[in-house]
Amino acid sequence: MSALRITIASVALALCAGCDGQLLGNSGSTDVGGTTGLTPTPNAGAAGVSTTPTGEKLDCTKTQVASAPLRRLTREQYDNTIRDLLAIEGHPSLALAADEKLSAFYSNSISPVSRLSVEQYRDSAEDLAAAAVKSGLDKLVGCTGAEQNAACADKFIQDFGRRVFRRPLTTEEAARYRGLFDANQSRGFGEGIRVVLQTLLQSPNFVYHLELTPAPAGVGVTPLGGYEVASRLAYALWDTSPDVELLDAAAAGKLDSKDGLRAQAERLLKSDRAKDALSSFHLQWLGLDGLLDSNKDAALFPQFNDALKQGLRDETTGFADFVIRRGDGRLETLLSGSFTVAKPEVLALYGATSAPAADGTVQLDPSQRAGLLTQGAFLSAHSHANQTSPVHRGLSVRKNLLCTDLPDPPANVNNNPPVPDPNATTRQRFEQHRQDPSCVGCHMLLDPIGVGFENYDAIGRYRSDENGLPIDSNGELVSAGASSGTFSGGVELAKKLATSPEVRACVQKQWFRFSLGRFEGAEDACTLAGLAADFEASNFDVKQLLLSLVTSDAFRYRKVEP
Numbered sequence: 001m002s003a004l005r006i007t008i009a010s011v012a013l014a015l016c017a018g019c020d021g022q023l024l025g026n027s028g029s030t031d032v033g034g035t036t037g038l039t040p041t042p043n044a045g046a047a048g049v050s051t052t053p054t055g056e057k058l059d060c061t062k063t064q065v066a067s068a069p070l071r072r073l074t075r076e077q078y079d080n081t082i083r084d085l086l087a088i089e090g091h092p093s094l095a096l097a098a099d100e101k102l103s104a105f106y107s108n109s110i111s112p113v114s115r116l117s118v119e120q121y122r123d124s125a126e127d128l129a130a131a132a133v134k135s136g137l138d139k140l141v142g143c144t145g146a147e148q149n150a151a152c153a154d155k156f157i158q159d160f161g162r163r164v165f166r167r168p169l170t171t172e173e174a175a176r177y178r179g180l181f182d183a184n185q186s187r188g189f190g191e192g193i194r195v196v197l198q199t200l201l202q203s204p205n206f207v208y209h210l211e212l213t214p215a216p217a218g219v220g221v222t223p224l225g226g227y228e229v230a231s232r233l234a235y236a237l238w239d240t241s242p243d244v245e246l247l248d249a250a251a252a253g254k255l256d257s258k259d260g261l262r263a264q265a266e267r268l269l270k271s272d273r274a275k276d277a278l279s280s281f282h283l284q285w286l287g288l289d290g291l292l293d294s295n296k297d298a299a300l301f302p303q304f305n306d307a308l309k310q311g312l313r314d315e316t317t318g319f320a321d322f323v324i325r326r327g328d329g330r331l332e333t334l335l336s337g338s339f340t341v342a343k344p345e346v347l348a349l350y351g352a353t354s355a356p357a358a359d360g361t362v363q364l365d366p367s368q369r370a371g372l373l374t375q376g377a378f379l380s381a382h383s384h385a386n387q388t389s390p391v392h393r394g395l396s397v398r399k400n401l402l403c404t405d406l407p408d409p410p411a412n413v414n415n416n417p418p419v420p421d422p423n424a425t426t427r428q429r430f431e432q433h434r435q436d437p438s439c440v441g442c443h444m445l446l447d448p449i450g451v452g453f454e455n456y457d458a459i460g461r462y463r464s465d466e467n468g469l470p471i472d473s474n475g476e477l478v479s480a481g482a483s484s485g486t487f488s489g490g491v492e493l494a495k496k497l498a499t500s501p502e503v504r505a506c507v508q509k510q511w512f513r514f515s516l517g518r519f520e521g522a523e524d525a526c527t528l529a530g531l532a533a534d535f536e537a538s539n540f541d542v543k544q545l546l547l548s549l550v551t552s553d554a555f556r557y558r559k560v561e562p
Contacts, residue, residue: 066521069109081238129198226250335498376460390450403506
């Protein structure tokens with residue numbers, strides 16, 4: 001390892017370790033995940049006052065936000081950011097440690113940074129910088145030939161540095177990077193730029209979501225700086241770093257007001273780059289992020305190949321994007337719409353014969369398909385390789401759509417599904433969960449939901465019988481508040497969930513967790529109350545929910561830690 005590499009790695013490790021000690025250690029108390037009973041509902045009483053479901057009054061005239069942990073970029077955010085900074089496609093983040101999970105979503109805010117992690121970021125930065133310089137130095141720095149001099153290097157450090165750090169470099173930072181360039185330009189202008197670039201890409205200012213705008217002494221909650229808001233907004237709605245227009249808006253103070261912030265949020269949502277964040281949310285929320293790596297028994301499901309898996313994944317992400325950005329935006333449509341934007345291989349799986357409409361949508365049989373939960377991606381991802389899984393399907397609905405916290409299974413539990421029996425249906429075989437005293441407590445909450453999807457096999461095909469026996473897809477939502485009750489089949493369940501107050505409240509929380517990388521805390525109760533009121537007023541339009549979220553106190557402010 002060269003002396004330069006040793007210095008960079010040591011500095012990065014020290015900075016990361018320092019950040020972990022000061023900020024990560026203070027973040028543990030934010031993981032309350034809806035167990036506090038403080039999910040608020042608007043109260044028609046005095047202005048600025050709301051109540052919790054238990055009747056506790058909240059004073060929403062004061063700005064309150066819970067602690068926010070220090071987070072590193074997720075793998076997906078890293079890849080998207082590198083793509084937009086360097087025009088390098090692919091998955092360079094595969095060289096980094098796997099992401100941590102916070103509930104359904106990836107958020108790297110728990111594990112401390114190790115020396116191995118620092119080395120992984122260093123190696124990735126070196127590879128990316130070398131590739132960027134090799135593939136197009138002129139385009140990277142914005143100057144050619146004789147113009148490639150110290151002045152061009154200074155401009156690159158200032159302009160590109162602002163994009164990498166998502167804020168302007170300080171005078172001291174710019175001087176240090178100019179020093180790196182000077183120390184290496186004897187081997188050529190490109191070599192000096194390469195060293196600067198690889199150093200920028202392994203800085204904590206790039207790797208972390210840093211929010212360090214100074215706050216006045218004694219202040220408990222302080223507004224985020226404009227660049228910090230820009231970074232939050234870009235990663236929430238684009239899953240990547242801010243573009244130049246958003247950084248310029250931050251510099252001009254346009255993100256300091258709700259109206260200015262909302263205008264930029266609307267611009268971001270209109271852009272096709274919003275597809276990345278919408279796709280990421282729905283894949284993680286529905287537990288589909290591992291779909292492309294899943295496999296089925298080839299003898300039973302020979303058509304479950306890479307093309308079909310990609311088609312199923314694209315159907316779900318395309319459908320969500322269509323509804324939210326091009327359609328009516330309503331949660332009810334997401335969960336019960338009987339149309340798709342799927343590719344031919346998926347349409348063949350569904351037996352769909354309708355011709356595409358002018359907007360590209362294809363109508364499906366409304367007795368068989370209704371929204372995200374009856375799409376092949378959800379149904380196949382929550383099945384076994386050789387059979388369906390009422391448990392996995394029910395668990396996903398219970399945890400991710402109803403936000404129910406469930407205890408871990410007993411340590412000695414047998415997780416193997418019942419062996420397929422040619423003389424019985426899956427429902428009959430899984431009845432044992434309801435009979436085992438150690439299982440019945442949780443499985444009474446899961447299995448009656450999951451059996452409602454039994455008309456769909458392990459890759460999402462519709463079926464009326466199994467092994468020559470008629471399928472019983474009658475189910476029940478147990479202990480689900482106003483959503484509780486019986487239903488018949490996946491379509492009826494989807495429609496029941498689509499108008500469920502519990503699901504609406506859960507979706508608000510899930511977008512909160514995804515966008516902010518943390519659980520909601522007690523001090524976020526007023527933000528949640530405002531989101532609930534705005535969501536209802538918009539007829540449960542998810543796009544309007546996002547606009548309300550990014551202009552909320554929890555998004556625009558941070559709690560000042562000691």
